Amino acid sequence: MGSAPAVLVIGGGVIGATAAWELASAGARVRLFDARRPGDGATRASAGVLAPYLEGHAASPLRELGRESLDLYDAFVARLSADSDRAIVYRRDGSLEVALTMAEAERLSAASAVLWRDGVEARWVPGAVIPDIEPNAAPDAPGALLIPMHGHVGVTSLTAAAVAGLRQHGGEVVEASGAIEVSRVPGGGVRVRSDAATWEADLAVLAAGSWSSRITVEAADPVPVRPIRGQLLQLAAAPGTVSHIVWGTAGYLVPWPDGSVLVGATVEDVGFDESATDEARLELLEMAAALVPALKHATLADVRVGLRPRGPDDLPIVGRSAAVPGLVYATAHYRSGVLLAPLTAQLVRRLVFDPSAATIPALDPARCGTL
Ligand SMILES: Cc1cc2nc3c(=O)[nH]c(=O)nc-3n(C[C@H](O)[C@H](O)[C@H](O)COP(=O)(O)OP(=O)(O)OC[C@H]3O[C@@H](n4cnc5c(N)ncnc54)[C@H](O)[C@@H]3O)c2cc1C
Known part of the structure; x- marks a missing residue:
């Protein structure tokens, strides 16, 4: 392989698109193809919440990877926005996890102490102080947890910027072309057969989200991902009705x-x-009104539906294939694909450019069978 490897990226969701841009910006010759259009899979439905400490207050590999990726986000967005000449919606103004019962308040106040011990600013907010932070939050809420480092990103703008950035670097985007089979080329390289054509390159990245299991990889087991549907509403509300990410046990507002x-x-x-x-x-709608009662009167503007790619253990599958040399998996990001996009792109770049680079052990495809 020369200094500018040719790479086929299968799937143009937030994972495939950002990895493709990252590779192209590092000098690879990249062709990204998608069975639909880039960004039209789970990515289209995503809320873009960047919050590793919301769902898991206890330490876990997913939480640590989420934190690592969050720490990359400022520079990632700045570099992508400059490179693509596109604006990306991106805010880091915190999340407010609101307790609606005393039992939840006790749980969150205990979580606050645990997170502080782990070095995370996680401020316990007594009920009387909540209106100073989020004026329309449920008036009887006994308390909340404010985590200032959290934020959100406009996933459509992020993915579109990655596609534009890829093109800036000479990358090619092929739409409406679904991969069917990935195989090795005798003598070196990877072949990807799609319903429209057959391509060969030095390497390939399989990033087809929930559909990854439907692509045959020579001599490998099917990728163990299954689709988990998520529905999300967009409400038209007066500006300022909600000002932070507001999180509850039954759902969240962005x-x-x-x-x-x-x-x-x-x-x-x-x-x-x-x-x-x-x-x-x-x-x-009921959950939204419980967290912020003013939303009871908001108008429904849109409903988005996406299929989250879930692997066997809720962690992504990112690493080299043992079956087809030159194939790199980047899938199974389940509920955290947006948060984990910068870390995944960085890891894919290392795996593509540095033959001696290893993946993060917890993400190794080998844990999922013969891949
Ligand atoms: C309602 C909802 C809310 C979410 N909220 C968040 C959140 O707040 N924060 C967060 O981090 N994550 C969130 N997620 C999860 C996140 O959206 C996913 O983890 C992420 O979008 C996965 O990205 P992906 O690129 O792997 O998959 P997708 O976005 O599904 O992309 C896969 C792409 O592959 C293409 N494809 C399929 N088959 C083929 C083929 N044979 N050949 C070529 N291309 C193919 C598809 O068309 C698609 O474009 C949410 C998900 C949902 C559904």
Whole structure:
């Protein structure tokens, strides 16, 4: 392989698109292809919350990887925005995890102490002080946990910038072309057969999210990812109705610069079904109004549905294939693909450019069978 490897990236969600841009910006000749259009998979539905300390207050590999990736985010967004000449919606103004019962308040106040011990600023906010931070939050809430380092990113703008940045570096984007099979080329290299053509390159990156299991990799087991549906609402609300990410046990709210509020999200194991349901809409609206009662009167502007790619242990699968030399997996990001995008892109770049580089052991495809 010369100094400018040719790389095929299969799948243009936030993971494939940012990895493709990262590779192209490092000098690779990249062709990104997507069965639909880049960004139209789970990425389209994502709320873009960047918050490793919201779901897991206890230390875990996922939490540590999330923190590592969050620490890369400022520089990642700045570099991508400059490189693509695109604006990316990106805010780091904190999350407020609101307790609606005394039991939740006790749990969150204990979590605050644990997080401080781990070096994370996690401020316990007594109920009387919540209105100073989030004026429209549930008036009876007994307390909340404020984590200032958290934030959110506009995932559509991030993915579009990655595609634009890729093109700036001479990368090619092929739409409406689904990979069917990945195989080795005798003598070196990787072959990807799609429904439209067959391509050969030095390396390939398999980043097809929930659909990764449907692509045959020569001499390998199917990638063990399955789709977990998530539904998310966009409400039109007056600007300022919500000002931080507001998190509750049953869901969350994300304020958008134009005043609209994202309300997420369901977690449903229903196969490859991307339809929206009335039941989810009602459930999410009820949850939103419990956290911020003023949202009871907001207008529904949109419903987004996506299939989160879930692996066997909730951790992504990122690393080299043992079956097809030159193939790198970057999939199974489940509920954290946006948060983990900078870390994944960085890791994919190392694996592509440095033959001696190893993956992060917890993400090794080898833990999932013969891949
Ligand atoms: C409602 C909801 C809310 C979420 N909120 C958050 C959040 O706040 N924070 C966070 O970090 N994560 C969140 N997530 C998770 C996040 O969206 C996913 O982890 C992430 O989008 C996965 O990205 P991906 O690129 O792997 O997959 P996708 O975005 O699904 O991209 C896969 C791409 O591969 C393409 N493809 C499929 N088959 C083929 C083929 N055969 N050949 C070529 N291309 C193919 C698809 O068309 C698609 O574009 C949320 C997800 C949902 C559904």
